[in-house]
Amino acid sequence: MSLLEVQGLRSGYHRGTVLHGVDLSLDAGRVTGLLGRNGVGKSTLVGTLMGLVRASAGSVLLDGVPLAGRRADVIARAGVALVPQGRRIWPALTVDEHLQLSGRRARSSAWSRERVLSLLPRLAERLAQPAGTLSGGEQQMLAVARALLTGPRLILLDEPSEGLAPAIVEQIGLAIGGMRDEGMAVLLVEQDLHLAFAVCSEVAVMDRGRIVHRASTSDFRRDPATAYRLLGVA
Amino acid sequence: MSTPADAETVTTRTRPVGAAIGLLVVVGLALVPLFVAPYETTIIGRILIFALLAVSLDLLVGITGLPSLGHAAYFGIGAYTAGWLTINVTAEAPIPLLAAAGAGALAAAATGWLAVRSGGIFFLMLTLAIGELIFQLAQSWESVTGGSNGLYGIPAVQLAGSPLVLAGLRYWYVLAVFLIGYAVLRLVSASPFGAVLRGIRDNEPRMRSLGYSPFRYKLVAFVLAGAVAGLAGGLLTAQQRLVTTADLGFTTAALALLAVVIGGAGTLWGPCLGAALVVLIRDALGPRLDGHGPLVLGLVFILTVYLLPRGFAGLAGLRFRRRPAEPA
Numbered sequence: 001m002s003l004l005e006v007q008g009l010r011s012g013y014h015r016g017t018v019l020h021g022v023d024l025s026l027d028a029g030r031v032t033g034l035l036g037r038n039g040v041g042k043s044t045l046v047g048t049l050m051g052l053v054r055a056s057a058g059s060v061l062l063d064g065v066p067l068a069g070r071r072a073d074v075i076a077r078a079g080v081a082l083v084p085q086g087r088r089i090w091p092a093l094t095v096d097e098h099l100q101l102s103g104r105r106a107r108s109s110a111w112s113r114e115r116v117l118s119l120l121p122r123l124a125e126r127l128a129q130p131a132g133t134l135s136g137g138e139q140q141m142l143a144v145a146r147a148l149l150t151g152p153r154l155i156l157l158d159e160p161s162e163g164l165a166p167a168i169v170e171q172i173g174l175a176i177g178g179m180r181d182e183g184m185a186v187l188l189v190e191q192d193l194h195l196a197f198a199v200c201s202e203v204a205v206m207d208r209g210r211i212v213h214r215a216s217t218s219d220f221r222r223d224p225a226t227a228y229r230l231l232g233v234a
Numbered sequence: 235m236s237t238p239a240d241a242e243t244v245t246t247r248t249r250p251v252g253a254a255i256g257l258l259v260v261v262g263l264a265l266v267p268l269f270v271a272p273y274e275t276t277i278i279g280r281i282l283i284f285a286l287l288a289v290s291l292d293l294l295v296g297i298t299g300l301p302s303l304g305h306a307a308y309f310g311i312g313a314y315t316a317g318w319l320t321i322n323v324t325a326e327a328p329i330p331l332l333a334a335a336g337a338g339a340l341a342a343a344a345t346g347w348l349a350v351r352s353g354g355i356f357f358l359m360l361t362l363a364i365g366e367l368i369f370q371l372a373q374s375w376e377s378v379t380g381g382s383n384g385l386y387g388i389p390a391v392q393l394a395g396s397p398l399v400l401a402g403l404r405y406w407y408v409l410a411v412f413l414i415g416y417a418v419l420r421l422v423s424a425s426p427f428g429a430v431l432r433g434i435r436d437n438e439p440r441m442r443s444l445g446y447s448p449f450r451y452k453l454v455a456f457v458l459a460g461a462v463a464g465l466a467g468g469l470l471t472a473q474q475r476l477v478t479t480a481d482l483g484f485t486t487a488a489l490a491l492l493a494v495v496i497g498g499a500g501t502l503w504g505p506c507l508g509a510a511l512v513v514l515i516r517d518a519l520g521p522r523l524d525g526h527g528p529l530v531l532g533l534v535f536i537l538t539v540y541l542l543p544r545g546f547a548g549l550a551g552l553r554f555r556r557r558p559a560e561p562a
Contacts, residue, residue, distance in 0.1 A: 052439050072442035082443050090436050097429050104426065105445030150444055 001064075003028045003185045004049075004154055009058035009068065011048040018044040020209035021058065026154065031176060031186040033200035033217070035193075035231060041209040042189045043085055046156045049187075050082045051075040062154065079107055081152035085159045085189075087143040091132025095123055098131055098142055102149035109151030110182055116145045119178050120171070137168030144175055154185045161192045173199050193233065197221060205230045256503070263409055267402030276473070279405045281513045282412040283469045287486075288493040288505035289419055290462035295491065296500030297423055298455045299435030300350065303358055303487050304365025307345075308338040308460040310372060310482020312467025317385040317477045318378060325389045325397070331411060331468040338464015339457050341368070346456035350449060353438075365487050372479045384478030391472040398472070408469050415462050420502055422458065431455055432500075489516070492531065496538045498547025507546045 002025035012018040018041045026032055036042050047053035049060060051072035060068040067075050089098065099113055117124040120141040126134060131142055140160055147155055157176070161169040169192065176199045179186050190196040196203065196217075203220050205213040213230055220227065227233060263282075267275050287309050294300040312334035319330045345364045352360055372379045379385060390397040391407065398404045422428055433441045434448045441448055471477055480486065489512050497508025512531060520527030542548050 050443055052443070071447075072439065073445050073447045076443050076445035084440070084443075088437055088440050090433055090440075092432065092436070093429060100426060101429055101433055101441075102444050104430075146444065 002026055003063055005059075005061040006049070007059050009045070009048060009055055009060060011044060011053050011055045013044075013053070017056070018209050019048060022206075022209070022211055024204060024211055026185040026187055028153065028185050029180060029183045030202065031180050031188055031200045033196040033203040034187055034189045034206060035196065035203055036206035037230075037232060040206045042206055043158055044209075045206070046082065046158050046187070046189055049075075049156060050080060052082075073105075076150055076152075077105065077107065079151070079153035081147035081150045081155045083140075083143045083147045083155065083157045083160055085162065087136075087139045089131040089134075089139050089142050089146070092130060094128055094130055095134070095142060096127040098146055099123075099127075099149060102146040106149055107151035111148040111151055113149065116148050119148075119175055120145050137164050137171075140164060140168065140172065141175075144172070148179070152184065154187070155179055156187045156189075158189045159191060160188070161190065161195050169195055193231075260413065264406070267405050272401035275401050275405045277513070277518055279401075279408040279473050280517060281510045282408050283466050283473060284490070284493065284513050285506040285509035286412050286415045286466035286469065287463055287490050288497065288509040289416055289502050290459045290466065291490045292494050292499060292502055292505045293419055293422070293431075293455055293459045293462070295494050296498075296502075296505075297428060297435065298431045298452055300353070300452060300456070301358055301491065302349075302361040303484070303491065304345075304361035304363070304368075305459070305463055305490055306482045306484070306487035307365045307368040308342050308463040309467040309470070309486065309490075310477070310479070311341045311368065312338040312464025313471045313477040313481050314372065314379055314385060314467075315464070316468035316471040317388045320388050320391065320471065321385070325392045326395070327391050327393050327407070327472075328411075330391065330471065331465060334468025334471070335461045335465040338467065339461035341464075342457045342460020343453070346453050346460065350452040350456050362484070362487075365482070365484060369479060369483050372482055379477075379479070382479060384476055386476045388471060388475040388477070390475065404473055408473055411465065411469055415465050416502070416506075419458075419462060423502060427451070427454075489531075492535055494545075496535060496545055498542075498545030501545075501547040504545050504547030 004024070004026040006022055006024040009022040010017060010019050022045055034042050034045070044053055048055050051067070051070055051074070055068040058068060059066060062078055062080065065078060067078060067080070093101070103113060122138055123141055123145055126138060131139060134142065144160065160172050164172070173195055176186060176188065188196060188200060200217050202214065202216045204211050207230060213226060215223070266278055270278070287305070291302060291305045294302050294305065315337035316330035316334040319333050349357060349360045349364065373381060390399050392398070393407065398407055430441065430446060430451050434451055438448050467481070470481060493508035493512045494505045495508070496511060497506065498504025511534065515531050515534070516527050519530070523530060538545060
C-alpha cells in the first residue's frame with residue numbers, strides 16, 4: 001500500500017474550485033515530480049495536502065489515516081512537511097531559532113539537528129545570523145532544514161530551485177536524494193526539468209486541476225510529444 | 235548596504251550597551267524619591283503603572299501580532315479586585331496585587347478563548363466590544379464597583395503591617411512591582427515560547443505547518459498579558475487609592491495602544507517610553523494646555539507614524555534582529 005493515497009480531491013479558494021478531483025498515490029522512498037504549466041493547481045494541491053487550503057471533497061490517507069479537512073498542525077504532526085514556494089522563512093529569527101522552533105514539535109525521526117546540519121553544512125556556519133540576512137540559497141536550505149526537523153514521512157517541496165544558482169540547485173538535489181534514501185516519500189513541484197529528471201523516479205503531470213499523466217521519469221523523457229503537449233517543452 | 239557580518243556585529247555590540255543603559259535607568263528610577271518632590275514622584279509612579287500596562291499590551295500587539303482595543307478591561311478588573319480586597323479583606327501586600335493579577339488572568343482566559351480565534355480587524359472589534367461590555371458591567375454593578383462614583387476610601391497598602399502612606403515608599407513599591415512585571419515579560423519574550431509567538435505573528439500558516447496550534451499559544455499570551463495588566467491595575471489602586479470606570483474604559487485602552495505604537499511595538503522597552511510621553515502630556519502638561527492634551531497627543535501620534543514608523547525604539551536601531559525592514 002502507498003504511504004499517501006489521494007482520491008477525488010477537490011479544493012479551491014473563494015473565487016472558485018481549482019482542484020477538480022485529484023487522484024494520486026506516493027510511495028515511501030520515492031521521489032515524485034509534480035509538473036505542469038503555471039496555474040494548473042500544483043501549489044493548490046500541495047497547500048491542500050498540507051491543510052493550508054480547505055479540501056471540499058475527496059480523501060487523503062497517510063498510511064491509512066484520513067487527513068483531508070484536518071488542520072495544518074494536525075497534518076504536520078501526522079508526518080507531512082512543506083517547503084513552501086518563496087521559502088517563507090522568518091526574517092527576524094536567527095537560523096538557530098528556526099531550527100529550535102522546527103524541532104520542538106517534531107515526531108521522532110532520523111532527522112536530528114546534527115544530521116540536518118551535516119546535510120546542509122552552510123547553515124551550521126550561520127546559526128547566529130538572522131534569516132533575513134541569508135542569501136536566497138541559504139534561505140532555501142533553511143526552509144528545507146525546517147521541514148526535515150519536524151520528522152516527516154512525506155515532504156512536499158514547492159519549487160525549491162526557484163531563483164537559485166545552479167550550484168545551490170545541485171545541493172538541493174543532493175538533499176532530496178538524502179530524503180529518499182531515508183525512506184521518505186517526496187513530492188517535488190518543479191519547473192526546472194533538469195532537477196526534476198535528476199532526482200525523480202516518476203512524474204505526475206497536472207492540467208486544469210487534475211493529474212492527467214503519470215509515468216516513470218525514463219518513460220516520460222522518451223516521450224517528447226507528450227511532454228510538449230502537456231508542458232509546452234520538448 | 236548591510237551585510238550579514240554587519241548585522242551580527244550590530245547585535246552583539248548593542249546587547250551590552252542596552253544592558254548598561256537599562257541598569258542606569260533602573261538606578262535613576264530608584265533614586266527618584268530622594269531627589270524629586272512628592273508630586274512629581276507620584277507622576278513618575280503613574281508612568282511606571284501605565285508603562286506596565288503598555289508592556290503587557292506589547293506582548294499582544296508587538297510580539298504576538300494581536301492589536302487589542304480592550305486591554306484596559308483587564309487593567310480595570312485588576313484595579314477593582316485589588317480595591318475591593320483592600321477594603322473588605324486585607325491591605326497586606328502582596329495579596330491585593332496577586333488577586334489583581336489572578337482576576338486579570340481569569341477574565342482574559344474567559345474572553346480570550348473567544349477573541350484569539352479571530353485575527354486582524356475582527357480581533358480589534360471583538361476586543362473593543364469586550365472592553366465596552368466590561369465597562370458597562372463596572373458602571374452598573376454599583377454594589378461592588380461603586381458605579382460611576384468609583385471605588386473610593388481604599389486604605390493604604392501595607393507592607394509587613396506598616397501602611398505605605400509616604401509618596402516615596404509607595405513609589406518604591408510601584409517600582410519594584412513594575413520591575414518584576416517587566417522582567418517576567420522580558421523573559422517570556424526571549425524564551426522559546428516568545429519565538430513561537432513571533433513566528434505566529436509573522437506567518438501563522440507556517441507555524442501550523444511545523445505542527446504548532448496557534449490558538450493555544452495566542453491564548454496563553456492573551457492570559458499572560460491580562461495577568462500583567464491586572465497586576466498594573468492592582469498597582470494603580472495601591473497608588474491612587476481610587477478606582478473609577480475611566481480606568482477600564484476605551485480611552486485608557488486607546489492610550490495604551492498609542493503608547494505601544496509611539497514607543498515601538500515588539501521591543502517592550504519602547505512602549506515604556508511611549509507610556510511616559512502619554513502620561514506626561516495627559517497628566518503633567520494637559521492642565522497647562524487648557525485641556526488640549528489629547529490634541530497634542532494626536533499630533534505626536536501622527537508625527538510618529540509618519541516620521542518614526544517603528545516608534546522611538548526604531549531610533550535606537552536595536553530592533554534589527556527582531557524585525558528587519560524588508561521581509562524576505
